[in-house]
Amino acid sequence: MAANTSETMTINMGPQHPSTHGVLQLILELDGEIVQKATPHIGFLHRGIEKLSEHRTYHQIIPLTDRLDYLAPMSNNLGYVLAVEKLLGITDEIPERVQRIRVIMAELTRLKSHLVWLACHALDIGAMTVFLYCFRERECITDIYEKVSGARMTSNYFRVGGLADDLPDGLEGEIRTFAESIPAHVEEYEGLLTGNKIWQKRTIGVGKISAEAAVDIGITGPALRASGVDWDLRRDNPYSGYEDYDFEVPVRQGCDTFDRYRVRLDEMRQSARIVLQALDKLKPGPILADCPKIVLPPKQEVVSNIESLIHHFKIVTEGFHPEPGEIYQSVEAPKGELGFYLISDGSAHPFRMKIRPPSFVNLQGLPQMVEGKLLADVIAVIGTLDIVLGEIDR
Amino acid sequence: MSDQKVVEKLKAKFFAEILDVVEFRGETTVTVKKERIVDICTFMRDNFGYNLLCDLCGVDYMGQSPRFMVVYNLYNIPTKQRIRIKAPVDELDANIDTVSTVWGTANWHERECWDLLGIKFNNHPDLRRILMPADWEGHPLRKDYPVQGPDREPYQGRLS
Numbered sequence: 001m002a003a004n005t006s007e008t009m010t011i012n013m014g015p016q017h018p019s020t021h022g023v024l025q026l027i028l029e030l031d032g033e034i035v036q037k038a039t040p041h042i043g044f045l046h047r048g049i050e051k052l053s054e055h056r057t058y059h060q061i062i063p064l065t066d067r068l069d070y071l072a073p074m075s076n077n078l079g080y081v082l083a084v085e086k087l088l089g090i091t092d093e094i095p096e097r098v099q100r101i102r103v104i105m106a107e108l109t110r111l112k113s114h115l116v117w118l119a120c121h122a123l124d125i126g127a128m129t130v131f132l133y134c135f136r137e138r139e140c141i142t143d144i145y146e147k148v149s150g151a152r153m154t155s156n157y158f159r160v161g162g163l164a165d166d167l168p169d170g171l172e173g174e175i176r177t178f179a180e181s182i183p184a185h186v187e188e189y190e191g192l193l194t195g196n197k198i199w200q201k202r203t204i205g206v207g208k209i210s211a212e213a214a215v216d217i218g219i220t221g222p223a224l225r226a227s228g229v230d231w232d233l234r235r236d237n238p239y240s241g242y243e244d245y246d247f248e249v250p251v252r253q254g255c256d257t258f259d260r261y262r263v264r265l266d267e268m269r270q271s272a273r274i275v276l277q278a279l280d281k282l283k284p285g286p287i288l289a290d291c292p293k294i295v296l297p298p299k300q301e302v303v304s305n306i307e308s309l310i311h312h313f314k315i316v317t318e319g320f321h322p323e324p325g326e327i328y329q330s331v332e333a334p335k336g337e338l339g340f341y342l343i344s345d346g347s348a349h350p351f352r353m354k355i356r357p358p359s360f361v362n363l364q365g366l367p368q369m370v371e372g373k374l375l376a377d378v379i380a381v382i383g384t385l386d387i388v389l390g391e392i393d394r
Numbered sequence: 395m396s397d398q399k400v401v402e403k404l405k406a407k408f409f410a411e412i413l414d415v416v417e418f419r420g421e422t423t424v425t426v427k428k429e430r431i432v433d434i435c436t437f438m439r440d441n442f443g444y445n446l447l448c449d450l451c452g453v454d455y456m457g458q459s460p461r462f463m464v465v466y467n468l469y470n471i472p473t474k475q476r477i478r479i480k481a482p483v484d485e486l487d488a489n490i491d492t493v494s495t496v497w498g499t500a501n502w503h504e505r506e507c508w509d510l511l512g513i514k515f516n517n518h519p520d521l522r523r524i525l526m527p528a529d530w531e532g533h534p535l536r537k538d539y540p541v542q543g544p545d546r547e548p549y550q551g552r553l554s
Contacts, residue, residue, distance in 0.1 A: 043525035218499025356449040
C-alpha cells in the first residue's frame with residue numbers, strides 16, 4: 001500500500017467532547033497525526049449577558065457575572081463590583097474589613113479554579129488520581145462558599161459597596177486550617193506529576209508560545225507569566241488592598257505546558273499565603289460602605305428604620321444612577337485579566353457593559369500553539385490554556 | 395510618561411485627527427477620527443509602548459450621529475499604564491480599518507464587534523461571525539434589536 005501524503009483529513013472535535021472543557025468546537029485539518037490547521041468555533045453557550053445587562057439595574061447584574069467563569073465566580077463578582085464602585089467614585093469608601101474578606105474569597109477562588117484546572121488537565125493527559133485529590137480540596141472551598149453565600153458554585157456574595165453578609169461564626173478558623181493545609185497538598189500533586197516521566201513527555205516543549213507572540217495575541221495571566229512576562233495586576237495595578245500583602249509573582253521562562261503547570265502550582269502556594277495574611281489583618285468592622293443611596297441597608301435596619309426601608313425600596317425597584325462617564329476596571333482573575341468596561345448615561349442601567357474575558361483572548365492563541373504539532377498535544381494545550389466556555393461565549 | 399504627556403505628543407503628531415480628550419476617574423479617553431486609526435494605533439504601540447490591546451469593542455449610541463463608537467482599551471505592560479482610544483463610526487458607512495496588523499489579538503475582538511454590532515473592519519483577515527451562528531440575521535447588541543430576540547413577545551415578568 002502506498003501512502004498518499006498529499007491528502008489531509010478534517011476532523012471535528014467537539015462541541016460535545018469531554019476534553020474541550022465545555023462546548024468548544026475545533027475543526028482540525030490533519031496530515032496523519034500532525035495538525036495542519038486548527039479553527040476554533042465558539043458561541044455555543046452565548047447567553048447575551050452584555051445585552052441583558054443593559055436592561056437590568058447595577059445590582060441585578062451581579063448574579064449574571066457568576067455565570068461567566070463559573071469555576072471562579074467570586075473573581076467575576078469582584079471585577080464587576082469594583083468596576084461599578086469606580087464608576088460611582090466610591091472606591092475609597094469601601095471599609096477595610098470588606099476589602100480583606102474580598103481578598104480572602106478571591107484567593108480561595110483562585111485556588112478553586114486552579115484545582116479544577118489541575119484536575120481536568122491531569123485527567124486529560126491520563127493521570128486519574130490527581131483529579132480525585134484536587135476535587136477533595138475543592139470540596140472544602142465549595143463548603144466555605146456555601147457558608148458565606150448559600151451557593152456552592154454560582155455564589156453571589158459581593159455587593160456594590162460591600163458584602164451581602166459578614167462571615168459566619170467560626171468560618172475564619174476553618175479558612176485558616178484549609179489555607180495552612182494547601183502547601184502540603186500542592187507538594188502532594190507535585191509528587192505525583194512534576195517528576196513523572198509520562199507527565200514530562202506530555203508537557204515539556206508542548207504548546208510553546210514566545211513572550212512577544214503571547215503579548216501580541218493578548219494572552220494574560222499564568223499563561224503569560226510562564227512565557228517570561230512578569231506582570232500581575234494584583235501587584236502592578238493593585239485593587240482591593242492587594243498592596244498590603246507580601247506575595248511573589250511566579251514567572252518562568254519555558255513558554256510551554258510544563259512551565260504553565262508550574263506557574264499555577266506556585267500561584268496556589270502564594271494564594272494560600274495571601275489568605276493567611278488577610279486573616280491575620282482581618283479586624284471587626286462594618287461590611288457595607290456608608291453610601292445609603294447606593295448600598296443596600298442591612299436587613300435588620302430595613303425592618304426597624306423607616307429611612308432604611310425607603311432606601312431599600314428605592315434601590316431594589318429603581319436602582320441608583322451613576323453620573324455619565326466610562327471606566328475600565330480589571331482584576332487578575334485565575335485565568336488572566338478580567339476587565340469590565342462600563343459606560344453610564346446617568347440612568348439606572350449600564351448604557352454598555354463590555355466584558356473582557358481572559359479565556360476568550362487566551363483561546364485565540366490555540367491555533368499557533370498546536371499547528372504543526374501532534375493531535376494529542378491539542379488536548380494538552382486546551383488543558384493548559386485553562387479555558388471556560390461560559391466566559392468565552394458570555 | 396504621564397497620560398497628559400502622551401496626549402500632548404499624540405496631539406503634536408496627529409493634530410487634525412484628535413476630536414476630544416476626556417478625563418474621568420483618573421482614566422484618559424482620546425477620541426480620534428477613524429480614517430488614520432491604524433497609524434495612530436501603530437504610533438501608540440511603537441512610541442509609547444502600549445504593547446497590549448486589552449479590549450476592543452463597539453458601542454451603539456442610537457439616535458446620535460455618528461451612531462457607533464469603536465473603543466480600544468490599551469495597556470502598557472512595562473509602565474503599567476492604561477489609555478483609551480475611541481473612534482466614531484457613521485451608521486451609513488459603518489466600517490473602520492482593522493488594527494489586527496498592529497495587535498494580533500484584535501482579530502477576534504473585531505469579529506465579535508462585527509457579529510454583535512455590525513461594524514465592518516476593512517482588510518480584516520477573517521471577518522466572520524464569532525458568537526452567533528453563521529446564518530444569524532441582525533446584530534444583537536444594537537440598541538434597536540429587541541432584548542427578547544426577534545419575533546418574540548417581550549418578556550412581561552420582572553425584567554424592567
